[in-house]
Amino acid sequence: PMASHLLAAGHTLHVYNRSPVSARELASKGAVAYTSSKEVAQKSDVTFIMVPDTPDVEAVLFGEDGVADGVRPGSIVVDMSSISPIATKAFAKKLDTLGVKMLDAPVSGGQIGAENATLSIMVGGKPEVFEQIKPYFEIMGNNIVHIGDNGDGQVCKIANQIVVAVTIEAVCEALLFASKAGADPRKVRQALLGGFAQSRVLDLHGERMIERNFTPGARIRLHKKDLNLALQR
Numbered sequence: 001p002m003a004s005h006l007l008a009a010g011h012t013l014h015v016y017n018r019s020p021v022s023a024r025e026l027a028s029k030g031a032v033a034y035t036s037s038k039e040v041a042q043k044s045d046v047t048f049i050m051v052p053d054t055p056d057v058e059a060v061l062f063g064e065d066g067v068a069d070g071v072r073p074g075s076i077v078v079d080m081s082s083i084s085p086i087a088t089k090a091f092a093k094k095l096d097t098l099g100v101k102m103l104d105a106p107v108s109g110g111q112i113g114a115e116n117a118t119l120s121i122m123v124g125g126k127p128e129v130f131e132q133i134k135p136y137f138e139i140m141g142n143n144i145v146h147i148g149d150n151g152d153g154q155v156c157k158i159a160n161q162i163v164v165a166v167t168i169e170a171v172c173e174a175l176l177f178a179s180k181a182g183a184d185p186r187k188v189r190q191a192l193l194g195g196f197a198q199s200r201v202l203d204l205h206g207e208r209m210i211e212r213n214f215t216p217g218a219r220i221r222l223h224k225k226d227l228n229l230a231l232q233r
Helices: 002-008 020-028 037-043 054-062 085-096 110-116 127-140 152-180 185-192 200-210 218-232
Strands: 046-049 076-079 101-104 119-124 141-148
Touching: 002 020, 002 127, 037 046, 046 054, 046 127, 054 085, 076 085, 076 127, 085 101, 085 152, 101 127, 101 152, 110 119, 119 127, 119 152, 127 141, 141 152, 152 185, 152 200, 152 218, 185 200
Parallel strands: 046 076, 076 101, 119 141
Antiparallel strands: 101 119
């Protein structure tokens, strides 16, 4: 969805995905699909990356036929993955030796935020580079904050995940408490949504808990990955 918003805004998009389905979908909307990250970097002034974990970003950047093999001096790499702040700083230094600037710009808001272009985007990197890329961020999100230097965007995303994890646990405990005490958890949730306890987690995940919808997904694995990054800090 984020790439689709850039296309809809009139930008020329060169795309590559390790899973070809997404690339074909974007190509059907007007993007130009390639078979490697290197080719995308060769064609692009700005290269956006979004993959699941730190080793994935390293492979996309510096692996065989990676971005570093094709990127042009003076261009900008924007990593919107959620990865290690420590590794991010190292990646930024390595790209700098190639004459390439980097921003780390992880997001929060989930699939709905991506589809609605309402993502929160937390950015680390040089202020002047942030200002250059900000117009693109504004196409994909509506709460865009420059946090600080390279790696600080990733620190902010980890802080976000800590808050989300603790809030999920708190909502679980509150609804379980209400249920065991004999109150209707649906009505308890409804009341809490109008008060100081209101949160996105209570709204979305709280409803799933009441519906007994505990179907796991890949995001649980990714959230665990993010919390483990906090332990590495």
